[in-house]
Amino acid sequence: MHPQTDIVVKIATDLWYRQISRASTLFDEYTDEQLAAEIAPGKNSGVYLLGHLTAVHDALFPLLGIGDKLYPELFDVFVKSPDKSDLPKPATADLRKYWKEVTKTLNDKIATLSFNQWMERHTSISEADFENEPQRNRLSVLLSRVAHLTEHIGQLLWIKK
């Protein structure tokens, strides 16, 4: 009735959805001004974290082999470069839209994957290496990204009201 492998998928994806929902709630609650400020002196701004998380999650499409990035231009600005780079950043209103769109599209894809599909390799490991390291699969990518996301949620929680 409840195959154990389906339960594993439910646990992992529910954890992802829950943390995504927490981040979305935080982004929605904060004003553009609150997001623009450094969260702590000398640390990242909320707007950088919004762009950063959007870009990292957008990169999950090719990494999981489930599609192409929606906003590939974000990666240089928000992943390869730090907050105080000279690169021009999109308007906060646009970043809010990109976050919602990446989240919705990604969650829809994530919901379709079966346990066996989660156990398939991700695209940054070769077939040969995957034979020896079968744990480097899509599921491990998802759970690593949960950890990455919650790390930044801990910081976003500290934006002052």
Added chain:
Amino acid sequence: MHPQTDIVVKIATDLWYRQISRASTLFDEYTDEQLAAEIAPGKNSGVYLLGHLTAVHDALFPLLGIGDKLYPELFDVFVKSPDKSDLPKPATADLRKYWKEVTKTLNDKIATLSFNQWMERHTSISEADFENEPQRNRLSVLLSRVAHLTEHIGQLLWIKK
């Protein structure tokens, strides 16, 4: 050769060990003075987070049904109460020792559990409820605690050097 269920256990426990190791490295790097200060103005101190994470992880022994708490007295001070409570806190040197001991004992236990044991219920859900919600098992507790831990790692990373 690699049963898929063993791979699931490896992914989940490796993620736990990796994040525990990151937190341990941070606690070791910071001086008592650095830990004593608020990480950001008005926010938790590092020493509170050290006690908080130790107490939450100590509570995993009874919750996972793998033993008793080593330091039950920490829960009131570091989980039920906020940083600025009037409750006396242990010395930082003692908290560092408690963190190491809880981590070592917990990790040793975690390493012994099989996939089937991870799929068993945790102790805060009844057998009757577990029949309907089989995802409320030990594995989901471990992964939730990974998310909780990384949330606070995100904050600990901001302690100034």
